[in-house]
Amino acid sequence: MKFVKALASATILAACTFGSASAADLVVGFSQIGSESGWRAAETTLTKQQAEQRGIDLKFADAQQKQENQIKAIRSFIAQGVNAILLAPVVATGWDEVLQEAKDAEIPVILLDRTVDAPKELYLTAVTSDLVHEGNVAGKWLVDTVAGKPCNVVELQGTTGSSPAIDRKKGFEQALAGKDNLKIVRSQTGDFTRTKGKEVMESFLKAEDGGKNICALYAHNDDMAVGAIQAIKEAGLKPGKDILVVSIDAVPDIFQAMAAGEANATVELTPNMAGPAFDVLDTYLKDGKEPAKWIQTESKLYTQADDPMKVYEEKKGLGY
């Protein structure tokens, strides 16, 4: 009974904020997966920054890679009567019950960066990037850059079987489809790590006539590209000139490489998922208009022309 009362008062409170239509009084709960990678640390930093800029009171909960912690956090957000919940789900399944509880309490839930296997009406929307599109952007850049000249491409794949590896490969191949001048001659997994990226690139260089046969490298993430760049340098070639380097993620270190002329392009997987989420939330709370169920973040292409050192300085402090 007490719980229902709390819920009721929360709803009334929420209704009041709807009325005033000011973001300043918003309280938003954010259940983050944990600190699994530099990218996620940057996502947390940016979410906090975005909330501060908009005057939103962000309640942050770190789940330490455990779903039960996330479910607990969401239940506590509901009990506290927050206006909305951001959720970066650690796994895809098992969310139906807790999402239903949030829905019953009329608290909109926005999924960040990953989606869940639950009925779509249980959450407001999902803000994620399109992995296939990222590969596509990288592929298009290469197609435009070589401009019809024959070009042998080597590919460093992510961890075999992981969805970024599958989708980024697919998108890149789609961009290259029908372009007979571009050919993927070698493709191996570098497990998303610098060490393996370097080791596999060394073998590519040996296998393709000391690298003379290779005109471009496509890496599924920047870390593998950074490792591969070192291998290219040690083989006596110039990365960025003798071998074009394009990769995905846009972590700070690749901008240093771009500033040095050793990498050519990267596609950003933006850690700012919260910005679009807050925008959507704002419109929803003001007008009550349901947004689309999927909001795709921008996969922005950065090249050497985009003042890489400046971007590096901007990104450095985000906790990557």
Add this chain to the structure above:
Amino acid sequence: MTSTVRTYLTRLLPQLIALTIILAAISIIFPGFLNLQIQNGRLYGSLIDILNRGAPVVLLAIGMTVVIATKGIDLSVGAVMAICGAVSASLITSGHSLAETLLVTLAVGILCGIWNGILVAVLDIQPIIATLVLMVAGRGIAQLITEGAILTFNDPGLIYIGSGSFAGLPMPVIIWLVFGVLVALVVRQTALGMLVEAVGVNREASTLSGVFTPVLLVAAYVLSGLCAAIAGVIAAADIKGADANNAGLWLELDAILAVVVGGTSLLGGRFSIAASVLGAIIIQSINTGILLSGFPPEFNLIIKAAIIVFILVLQSPRFRAAFQFVSIPRAAGKPTEREAK
């Protein structure tokens, strides 16, 4: 003298044959495999890559051999690599000199070894559990040091350890060659090696006959920790950064595999450091060969597993007994180990 050489060769024969077959097979699939050339004043070629990329596992295998000879096992070496890589990167970026950085890093490796050794020798915890503690916790410690990010550095001295070259060979190769020979000399030119074997075969009997087993056991884990520290520095220097999440990940398994491929029994007793080094090189040859072959990555692990199973079957006493008439002369140590079971 010739008889010692012959004993050595007989002991190493299975590994040498396996390595030759693998190298021959790769050069059939990939014709330019055995080519060596001088580039930028250093030897350049796939064979050098094998020696260079194999460095971390070779170093881990050297320490692991001695630990396994004491009837122990050290699962923490991969995590210790990550810790030591993180320590060296954070020291060098905070402005310490190269000498200080290396000394502290090696000391941290030794400290990890002492921790494992005390758990095993003094508290009498089973080695697999005792070292599992540091295997799990170690990566967390490394992540604390690097704050979850890849800690990059630009110190030319430290980078030289990973990607510099000396006398035409990459530095990591020089390091493991020198270190391996040193360890082999220390254990074989003194009675240490024999005492280690004695402890491995029967700890109680050795203690009763006057061997101070706790010190010997701790020393074995310290050596393993030291090896992991060197491997960790090399791995970090190679990519100019400490990657706490991935440095040395699963390498403890490769190191154990190298020791097993090298013919040292997991039940302790007789060991050969040279054979374990060969085992590590065999594993790296398979890895490099798979990369050169151009097979889709989905096949990597299956091919590796199939070759390893083949090598292990060749070494199995039952298989050898069944094919006695074609089998190669084998080391004297094997049957006694078998009987020890």
